[in-house]
Amino acid sequence: MVYMGAKTKIAKCIVPVIQQKIDESGARYYIEPFAGGCNVIDKVKAQYRIASDKNEYLIALFRHLQAGGELPEHITREEYNEVREAYNTKSSGFPMWYIGAVGFLTSYKGRFFEGGYSGIRKTTGGIRNYYKESRNNILRQMQQGGIFDIDFACRDYKEFTPQGCVIYCDPPYEGTKQYGNAKDFDYVEFWEVMRKWSRHNNIVLISELQAPDDFTVIWEKEADRSMKAKEHFRATEKLFMWGDKRLAE
Numbered sequence: 001m002v003y004m005g006a007k008t009k010i011a012k013c014i015v016p017v018i019q020q021k022i023d024e025s026g027a028r029y030y031i032e033p034f035a036g037g038c039n040v041i042d043k044v045k046a047q048y049r050i051a052s053d054k055n056e057y058l059i060a061l062f063r064h065l066q067a068g069g070e071l072p073e074h075i076t077r078e079e080y081n082e083v084r085e086a087y088n089t090k091s092s093g094f095p096m097w098y099i100g101a102v103g104f105l106t107s108y109k110g111r112f113f114e115g116g117y118s119g120i121r122k123t124t125g126g127i128r129n130y131y132k133e134s135r136n137n138i139l140r141q142m143q144q145g146g147i148f149d150i151d152f153a154c155r156d157y158k159e160f161t162p163q164g165c166v167i168y169c170d171p172p173y174e175g176t177k178q179y180g181n182a183k184d185f186d187y188v189e190f191w192e193v194m195r196k197w198s199r200h201n202n203i204v205l206i207s208e209l210q211a212p213d214d215f216t217v218i219w220e221k222e223a224d225r226s227m228k229a230k231e232h233f234r235a236t237e238k239l240f241m242w243g244d245k246r247l248a249e
């Protein structure tokens with residue numbers, strides 16, 4: 001799914017690292033508490049997979065598609081504005097999955113009602129119909145089969161009390177522009193929870209650009225993290241685990 005902060009580009013590198021941890025440990029449960037567009041979990045194999053995110057509209061959208069629900073062929077700017085208004089004023093009238101579909105698939109770059117209506121635009125590469133691209137993208141993701149048996153949950157990550165699981169966390173990155181529910185993210189608390197889960201017999205892998213000193217880099221790669229087509233800035237994507245290198249292996 002086209003999603004803000006998606007790991008689509010590096011999924012082929014990090015999924016084997018995660019998969020190795022599941023296979024070697026024999027863990028039955030794999031959890032993603034910051035599942036977003038499910039661009040990592042859809043490629044991971046485990047007996048039980050749980051995708052959770054704080055955004056209830058996102059989870060409603062995936063559940064709708066999992067149940068065989070369809071998506072609108074087209075969403076006009078007027079429909080976008082109407083649904084955004086309903087979302088901003090918390091008024092009912094639209095199903096949650098529909099608000100999710102309009103918010104994520106129609107907002108520019110998948111930035112839930114913050115990127116503006118993407119519509120159909122003339123670009124240097126030709127005319128682009130952004131909703132159609134996002135719609136095709138998520139429908140392809142569903143057809144590829146990596147989503148159908150995932151258990152979806154809508155929770156704040158702190159509500160999990162896992163034991164004996166492999167957990168991959170992809171929180172909103174510290175120091176990067178934050179959107180929606182990520183604006184007040186408490187990073188001190190986040191790393192504390194990562195330590196706690198790691199102590200409780202879980203294998204916890206974290207995507208971030210930086211981490212406190214007691215976390216070890218187990219994988220890294222330079223990647224393009226630009227949000228706009230014309231902007232290019234490169235950053236080193238990393239996977240961290242708590243403890244020293246020997247413990248993380």
Ligand SMILES: C[S@@+](CC[C@H](N)C(=O)[O-])C[C@H]1O[C@@H](n2cnc3c(N)ncnc32)[C@H](O)[C@@H]1O
Nearest residue numbers: 005006007034035036037038039054156157170
């Ligand atoms: C960087 S995105 C995850 C992207 C995903 N890995 C992908 O490749 O599509 C971070 C996600 O964390 C979610 N989030 C932010 N704060 C959260 C919290 N306190 N608990 C759970 N999810 C949260 C956001 O809604 C967002 O979907």
